[in-house]
Amino acid sequence: MSVIKKNIFDENSLKQEFAKLAIPKGSNIEMHSSLSSFGFIKGGSKTLIKIIKEIIGKNGLILMPALTLETEVSKEFSETINSEPESLDVEKLKKKQKYFDENMPVSKEIGIVAETFRKDKETYRTNHPYLSVSLWGANAKKLAEYYSNKDTSMSEHSPIGEILKNDGYVLTLGTDFSTICLLHTAEYLAKVPYTKYKKFSATKINHKKIIKELYSTGHSMEFRKLEGFLYTDQISNKSIQIGDSTVRLIKAKDLVNCAVNILKQDPSFFLCKDLGCITCQARRRYLN
Numbered sequence: 001m002s003v004i005k006k007n008i009f010d011e012n013s014l015k016q017e018f019a020k021l022a023i024p025k026g027s028n029i030e031m032h033s034s035l036s037s038f039g040f041i042k043g044g045s046k047t048l049i050k051i052i053k054e055i056i057g058k059n060g061l062i063l064m065p066a067l068t069l070e071t072e073v074s075k076e077f078s079e080t081i082n083s084e085p086e087s088l089d090v091e092k093l094k095k096k097q098k099y100f101d102e103n104m105p106v107s108k109e110i111g112i113v114a115e116t117f118r119k120d121k122e123t124y125r126t127n128h129p130y131l132s133v134s135l136w137g138a139n140a141k142k143l144a145e146y147y148s149n150k151d152t153s154m155s156e157h158s159p160i161g162e163i164l165k166n167d168g169y170v171l172t173l174g175t176d177f178s179t180i181c182l183l184h185t186a187e188y189l190a191k192v193p194y195t196k197y198k199k200f201s202a203t204k205i206n207h208k209k210i211i212k213e214l215y216s217t218g219h220s221m222e223f224r225k226l227e228g229f230l231y232t233d234q235i236s237n238k239s240i241q242i243g244d245s246t247v248r249l250i251k252a253k254d255l256v257n258c259a260v261n262i263l264k265q266d267p268s269f270f271l272c273k274d275l276g277c278i279t280c281q282a283r284r285r286y287l288n
Contacts (some may be wrong), residue, residue, distance in 0.1 A: 007039025026059040044112075052171075065131075139235075153195075164256065189256065199213070
């Protein structure tokens with residue numbers, strides 16, 4: 001019977017691996033991670049985060065998504081809440097619905113590293129009803145306060161836009177392009193019509209439960225179509241293999257510029273062609 005060998009890393013061995021990537025100290029980075037892709041890391045996500053923080057340093061900025069997908073609500077829910085505020089059925093709906101607050105865990109789909117990062121004592125979270133982010137490093141507290149409760153979605157005027165400043169990077173740790181928030185920023189910069197699409201979200205403001213209507217782009221699965229451009233001179237990037245994880249450092253401006261150029265020629269580039277996909281079909285209506 002064959003024995004499957006698993007990659008095992010402690011803090012020192014993992015540091016040695018990351019040194020090969022030569023991430024510039026003081027960088028602004030948007031980070032996405034799949035912890036399991038590495039193999040086994042002693043200390044888990046805390047060890048991984050500690051290493052990245054040491055590499056970047058407090059003069060840099062680390063951003064990770066802290067999305068709460070369960071706070072999104074349907075238009076029907078919003079209309080019911082607003083039209084029948086005294087109804088007993090509405091009160092039951094309100095109790096069932098999850099409302100965003102700053103201590104709410106990150107959605108499980110976003111991953112354990114993002115949740116561990118959110119809970120870090122030196123990390124600050126923006127107060128967006130469903131598109132919050134966690135920030136660490138230079139001016140993290142001020143940035144979190146500035147962007148909280150602003151309906152900026154993932155545009156260049158959102159916290160994600162900070163990554164485009166100071167020659168920032170996207171750092172993917174075993175994840176594909178479908179996780180990259182900056183590609184939503186590209187949709188706004190390209191002014192694709194479906195960025196005018198709105199969704200409803202449940203949140204708490206001053207302890208009061210409310211439903212807000214906010215701008216929202218589409219889903220991100222088609223972002224993976226851009227991965228082929230990594231092998232051209234359009235997107236500056238470098239990658240290393242750590243265990244089973246492909247770790248990639250991508251120049252943020254190059255990535256966004258590449259996406260914007262494509263979207264200006266074909267605004268539907270990031271929308272799938274599946275007629276059963278409600279999300280993409282709803283956005284396609286804005287293109288007509």
